[in-house]
Amino acid sequence: MTNVLQISDTHILSKGAMVSGRLDTSDALGRLVTRIGDIRDQLGKLDALLVSGDLSEDGSAESYAQFKSLIAPLNLPTYVIPGNHDARDPMRTAFADALPANGPLNWTRQVGDIRLIGLDTLVEGQGLGTLSSDSLYFLQDALLEAGDAPVLMALHHPPFACGIGFMDSIGLTNKDVLRDAVAAYSGRLRIVCGHIHNMMVSDVAGHIAISAPSPCSTFAYDRRSGAPVGYMTQEDGCLLHCWNAGFQTIRIGPMAGSGPFPF
Ligand SMILES: [Fe+2]
Known part of the structure; x- marks a missing residue:
């Protein structure tokens, strides 16, 4: 597992x-990390943390240092x-031990049974994302190299339209390229x-794609x-992806309820 x-x-x-003068994002992440710590025994052994983009609001070295401390x-x-x-x-400097020294921030890692693939869709200075030809070739090679291992593939921009107009207008520009790459x-x-x-589950060329809150x-x-157009002040937690002869994903909400109470 x-x-x-x-x-x-x-x-x-x-x-x-x-x-935006309103969201204390450090406090919010701190609360989530505390929450995960509180239920760590219930979750079983965690093998890795995957962070799927927008770690920082402004791309500053200080923000990455703050992220790492949190x-x-x-x-x-x-x-x-x-x-x-x-x-x-x-970002490359802050995570120098885990990211390539130059070029797009694409990588693969073996984590337990899973082959983890990370793809860079960033177009610096823009909200939208693109899978560059370099990243496409990287993905094709990574899938070939995965062999029989189950693959968990991460990219920031969803490879599907989400239905929220202002977010779809800054979505992945070449979803068709990604779809073609995974279709076969x-x-x-x-x-x-x-x-x-938002957590959404969508079909992408016969594979399941899940966006994280x-x-x-x-x-x-x-x-x-x-x-x-705008954001809501709502803390929505994170996801846990489990491989045990199949993938299963659960959402970890940001707050504990009370209980359990006897039926
Ligand atoms: Fe974001």
Whole structure:
């Protein structure tokens, strides 16, 4: 059994700073890390932490240092991919032991039974994302090399339309390229992503793709054409992906209820 915790879209700034003057994203991530620590015995052994982009709000070195200090209590091998708010070089420097020294921030890792693939869809300075030709070739090679191992593939921008208009307008520009790349793959493949601050499950060329919620905010699932553009102050937790002769994903909510009470 292999268990990979996925946290996404933490939007951390330097210590004490607030996103949009309103969101204390460090406090929110700190609460989630505490929550995970509180239930760690219940979850069983965790093998790795995958962070699917927008670790930082502003791409600053200070924000990555703050992020690392906040997740330190998890004490997990940590693998990161960039989101549209991240900046490649400061992120590369902050995670020098886990990221390539140059080029796109693509990587593969063997974590227990799982082959983890991280893909870089960042177009610096823009909200939208693209799978570059370099990253596409990287993905094709990584899938070939995975052999019989189940694959957990991560990218920041969802390879599906989510129905929230203003987020789809800054989505993955070449979803068709990614779909073609995984369509013929016959192994066990689960695609995970972030960006839309909502947990959604979608079909992508016959594979299941799941987007993670954000610990700090969400976007209303409002599919009206004139839907307001903005974020909601809602802490939504994270995901745990488990491989045990098949993939299973659960959401870890940000707050504990009381109980359990006898029936
Ligand atoms: Fe985000």
